[in-house]
Amino acid sequence: xxxxxxxxxxxxxxxxxxxxxxxxxxxxxxxxxxxxxxxxxxxxxxxxxxxxxxxxxxxxxxxxxxxxxxxxxxxxxxxxxxxxxxxxxxxxxxxxxxxxxxxxxxxxxxxxxxxxxxxxxxxxxxxxxxxxxxxxxxxxxxxxxxxxxxxxxxxxxxxxxxxxxxxxxxxxxxxxxxxxxxxxxxxxxxxxxxxxxxxxxxxxxxxxxxxxxxxxxxxxxxxxxxxxxxxxxxxxxxxxxxxxxxxxxxxxxxxxxxxxxxxxxxxxxxxxxxxxxxxxxxxxxxxxxxxxxxxxxxxxxxxxxxxxxxxxxxxxxxxxxxxxxxxxxxxxxxxxxxxxxxxxxxxxxxxxxxxxxxxxxxxxxxxxxxxxxxxxxx
Amino acid sequence: xxxxxxxxxxxxxxxxxxxxxxxxxxxxxxxxxxxxxxxxxxxxxxxxxxxxxxxxxxxxxxxxxxxxxxxxxxxxxxxxxxxxxxxxxxxxxxxxxxxxxxxxxxxxxxxxxxxxxxx
Numbered sequence: 001x002x003x004x005x006x007x008x009x010x011x012x013x014x015x016x017x018x019x020x021x022x023x024x025x026x027x028x029x030x031x032x033x034x035x036x037x038x039x040x041x042x043x044x045x046x047x048x049x050x051x052x053x054x055x056x057x058x059x060x061x062x063x064x065x066x067x068x069x070x071x072x073x074x075x076x077x078x079x080x081x082x083x084x085x086x087x088x089x090x091x092x093x094x095x096x097x098x099x100x101x102x103x104x105x106x107x108x109x110x111x112x113x114x115x116x117x118x119x120x121x122x123x124x125x126x127x128x129x130x131x132x133x134x135x136x137x138x139x140x141x142x143x144x145x146x147x148x149x150x151x152x153x154x155x156x157x158x159x160x161x162x163x164x165x166x167x168x169x170x171x172x173x174x175x176x177x178x179x180x181x182x183x184x185x186x187x188x189x190x191x192x193x194x195x196x197x198x199x200x201x202x203x204x205x206x207x208x209x210x211x212x213x214x215x216x217x218x219x220x221x222x223x224x225x226x227x228x229x230x231x232x233x234x235x236x237x238x239x240x241x242x243x244x245x246x247x248x249x250x251x252x253x254x255x256x257x258x259x260x261x262x263x264x265x266x267x268x269x270x271x272x273x274x275x276x277x278x279x280x281x282x283x284x285x286x287x288x289x290x291x292x293x294x295x296x297x298x299x300x301x302x303x304x305x306x307x308x309x310x311x312x313x314x315x316x317x318x319x320x321x322x323x324x325x326x327x328x329x330x331x332x333x334x335x336x337x338x339x340x341x342x343x344x345x346x347x348x349x350x351x352x353x354x355x356x357x358x359x360x361x362x363x364x365x366x367x368x369x370x371x372x373x374x375x376x377x378x
Numbered sequence: 379x380x381x382x383x384x385x386x387x388x389x390x391x392x393x394x395x396x397x398x399x400x401x402x403x404x405x406x407x408x409x410x411x412x413x414x415x416x417x418x419x420x421x422x423x424x425x426x427x428x429x430x431x432x433x434x435x436x437x438x439x440x441x442x443x444x445x446x447x448x449x450x451x452x453x454x455x456x457x458x459x460x461x462x463x464x465x466x467x468x469x470x471x472x473x474x475x476x477x478x479x480x481x482x483x484x485x486x487x488x489x490x491x492x493x494x495x496x497x
Contacts, residue, residue, distance in 0.1 A: 035435075036408065040408055040409050040434075041408055041409060041434040041435065042408075042409035042411075042434055043409075045434075231408070231434060231435060235434065304411070304412045304456075304459075305412050305414065305430075305432065306411065306412060306432050306437070308436075308437065328434065329411040329412070329432070329434050331434070336411075336412070358430065
């Protein structure tokens with residue numbers, strides 16, 4: 001990172017707020033982002049699970065797809081980009097999706113919401129320009145693709161999130177996991193979804209740039225709400241078993257290998273109403289029917305030494321099996337945790353493998369995900 | 379107390395040199411979650427990687443600041459790595475070395491020089 005030209009980095013609309021809170025700013029996906037605040041990663045992580053954490057995720061891409069004709073035509077075209085059922089998504093609901101390529105690899109993972117007369121899509125920061133180009137190339141005959149660049153995105157996560165946000169936007173208390181609602185608020189029109197990236201109950205809130213600082217300060221002034229940096233965001237999502245694009249999933253991993261089959265509804269599978277018809281369908285349907293050659297698994301190192309990304313994994317007999325794609329220390333688990341890909345023959349929970357840390361092979365056990373139980377409000 | 383550019387401190391205790399990491403280093407590392415210590419009765423050369431420290435963020439090494447023999451290690455750190463953040467220059471020493479010539483320490487920064495070094 002040292003040779004990165006920091007003059008090309010963009011500042012978040014809340015940059016000054018992060019600085020005033022003592023945020024340690026680092027380059028991430030083209031932005032200066034707070035990696036931690038003075039409380040530190042461990043405290044921030046545990047606080048989010050115990051009370052509530054406020055995350056600035058404004059670097060992520062927000063896109064509106066507005067049909068040029070009818071919604072059904074847009075929905076069908078959007079479905080053709082993903083192995084996911086878009087048509088059955090009710091108004092006011094959000095779903096997890098994946099853009100795939102012709103080889104069945106993952107171009108990006110995303111959230112999309114049905115907002116009645118249009119779709120709202122949130123994509124990863126590092127992929128957003130490519131995603132907008134991808135959607136424009138494939139959807140512009142049936143929809144306008146509007147990259148929203150004048151709204152911040154905040155995530156409020158943890159058991160205290162509902163109370164903190166409902167004090168200002170009472171309607172959010174009635175929302176369930178993956179509901180989306182629009183509220184007129186003192187901070188401007190707020191686009192709220194009950195979702196997140198921590199395994200906790202919580203909200204993601206799109207708010208006009210002009211109201212973002214006020215909203216963030218207001219929430220931070222609420223009892224129990226602490227600012228949380230990228231460091232704890234990463235350890236929280238890892239404990240929740242959630243994939244980080246570019247690490248746990250990428251163009252070389254298929255959704256089936258990644259264990260994201262729950263995101264591929266019946267309608268798009270072999271025998272479904274709208275089976276196939278998405279990029280990479282041949283491989284993805286084959287893997288659904290016959291099993292993939294390798295699988296993403298949870299990994300619990302059996303010593304205190306964390307197994308980080310890139311740690312090579314072996315059968316105890318010495319056969320190479322794969323590698324760790326995300327790993328570190330899990331503050332809530334109070335032990336090292338990791339995820340990685342291993343040969344399907346060794347992906348059964350309870351299997352003991354070995355990971356090579358600084359030249360030494362250490363035992364690690366394949367473990368069901370998540371490491372920490374999720375608390376979504378279903 | 380003497381300091382290295384790698385943010386280690388050294389304190390003479392009898393004929394031994396006690397080694398740890400500075401408060402500045404501990405703060406930069408963040409919460410320490412794992413410490414791997416060297417074996418005692420090991421001969422090391424200046425610059426050898428002798429300890430591993432893993433924080434929530436990353437792994438880093440402690441280098442031997444001097445040639446000599448590791449004679450004692452602080453096993454308390456294995457059970458309670460967080461001591462490194464709580465008391466880096468006190469309870470959280472890493473190892474004690476026996477060296478031939480204590481004057482080798484003269485080459486290192488004193489407290490004021492180290493304070494200037496970290497700015």
